[in-house]
Amino acid sequence: MNYLKEDTIAALSTAAGKSAIAVIRLSGKNSFQIIDKIFKTHSKPEQQAKHGYITDGIEKKDEVLCTFFKAPHTYTGENLVEIAAHGNPVIINEILNLLYKSGARPAEPGEFTYRAFLNGKMDLVEAEAVCALITSKTEMSAKAALNSLSGEFSSKIKNIRNAITNLIAFMEANLDHPDEDITFLSRGEKLLRLDSHIKDVQNLLNSYKTGEILQQGIKVAIIGKPNAGKSSLLNAILGKNRAIVTDIAGTTTDTVEETIDCCGIPLTITDTAGIRDRAENLIEILGQEKTRETACRADILILVFDSSSEPDCNDAKIADFLKKSDLNIPIICALNKSDLPSLFLSSYLLNRDNMAKVKISAKTGAGIADLLDEIVKIAGVSESKNDYLMINSRHFILLQNTLESLTRTKQALSARDADEIACFEALNAQTALNEILGINVKQDILDTIFSTFCIGK
Incomplete structure (x- = not known):
């Protein structure tokens, strides 16, 4: 630069x-x-x-x-x-x-x-929040970025760093003057303080996933057999006719993608080509392959079933794909056409821990709100909460380094006769926190951060 x-x-x-x-x-x-x-x-x-x-x-x-x-x-x-x-x-x-x-x-x-x-005029966390605020996709993600820009995240980092600095001062004084009549913190008091600092860092690490969801959003793939109502479901969620819907099986041959604001979460929903036991032509084969690729990249799967008909070989094909792909992501089974008499056997559903079941009607709109609520529940984000912070991957890595150093500090203090090692590890934790704030950061890291900004900001 x-x-x-x-x-x-x-x-x-x-x-x-x-x-x-x-x-x-x-x-x-x-x-x-x-x-x-x-x-x-x-x-x-x-x-x-x-x-x-x-x-x-x-x-x-x-x-x-x-x-x-x-x-x-x-x-x-x-x-x-x-x-x-x-x-x-x-x-x-x-x-x-x-x-x-x-x-x-x-x-x-x-x-x-x-x-x-x-x-x-601002530290590096606040500078990064400027870019996050500009690129926010929802009101909630903008609030989280603004919280970081106003110094809330920086304040938490500085409080932890200052507390660690204070602890280091006692540890170094103990090392430099072991025989002098000076009141030092006892080993037990140091360990109690470390437990508190470790807890504070862990709380920030726990906030990372939420910040990532608010900034990057969630990718949801709608999959199912032909004519299960996947495209109708996409249209019902969007409130407009985005995907072509007909009674002809295999109408959707490519992915259709849209992004919406779902309770503050940027939700990218992808409608896919139906999966069936025997594809009829090359276009359908390619479409089904793209469906599988989209499913593997998704954060959440909506598996659409036609509840007005009994399970068939096409449903079995999808179940086989999910088992073989070993996808470790949440699945929401959407039992569509709930406005018609149900012939679907619940026992046919996959037996998974991270799976939910929702009855919907893409035609009437029944159950769509419940489906979206289930997605928000999986995301773990609440619109009523206003104290979210925008913690990015750089912060996350440095917070992990801080946590590991503090854990080693505690282990060294507990072992006795390892006070120098404990002090060394505490200094490493302090260095990682300083780097989050932009203190002694390498130029190539700064170049990478600011290159993501738009010109004029």
């Missing part, structure tokens, strides 16, 4: 395309001098927001409102200007080109937030 802090950078901060207003951001020590070259105003010098025109020195390019933010009280910690211009791509490009000719350079992805991190 071309992150040169001494440069002044510029980029469009709002979404590309036509809009009523577009915001162009300029940040760096020379921001005010650069904007003065192309911005003409009659506003009073002391005004923070100034009305005027962008000009190339000969003609006006746009009527704008420029807001001036003086370092260090800005998003980046540097002198910063935000230009509110008309959202025409032609005008935006003209303004950006004028800024570049006047001494600014194009910003790299995430460079404004990267500068905020370097200048101490």
Whole structure:
């Protein structure tokens, strides 16, 4: 990444395309001098927001409102200007080109937030939360990202780190002055503190799965034999006719995918081609193969049965596939066509621990809410809870390292005569927590993190 802090950078901060207003951001020590070259105003010098025109020195390019933010009280910690211009791509490009000719350079992805991190305006957890907030797919995932951005996750990490630092101080003092008359923590008190720190770290690790679900969502595959009502079920969940539905078996020959907000969870639902004992042509063979691939990539399977008919060889084919594939994921058996007399034998259902059964009618909509509730129950996410945090895979790995180091610290203290090892492991835990916050992080890790941002943020 071309992150040169001494440069002044510029980029469009709002979404590309036509809009009523577009915001162009300029940040760096020379921001005010650069904007003065192309911005003409009659506003009073002391005004923070100034009305005027962008000009190339000969003609006006746009009527704008420029807001001036003086370092260090800005998003980046540097002198910063935000230009509110008309959202025409032609005008935006003209303004950006004028800024570049006047001494600014194009910003790299995430460079404004990267500068905020370097200048101490936010730690690395909060910087990552900016990207998570921008890319959130539901209101609940946005709330979780905002919780992390506002410092709630960082605060928990700092509290654990500070407590470990305090414990290390006692451990090192004990090592450096073993014979002096100084009041130290007893071995039992140290172990009690370690138990508390281990519990705190474990609680954060337990939050990872929820954060991952809120950010990445859940993949649900609908499978079943032809004409069981898979496509009708997808349409019923979406509340619109997304998949083609006919009485002809094998109408769906390819996957159909849609994403919805299911109680705050981004739910990607895939309708698949029906699986039957004997495929009739090459297209159907390829469709069934894609169904199997989709099922193997899913987080949850909805196995649709036609409850108005008795199980047949096609149902047996699906059961055989599930047994042989050894999929260790939750399965929801959707007994469709519940509006008709039932001929389906419940004893035919697979005997699995992680399997639920829901009666539905894709035609009338009966049971659809129960089906979605079952998915939310499996996900373990509640809309009524507002304290979720956005914990990503980087945090998870470092928290695991912290937990392992603290566990070894406890083992060393319990063994006696291993205080130096205990202190060493506690320092490793402290280092892992510091890395979560962005302290002493390698440049390639920072480059990877900020490269996922959009340009202008």
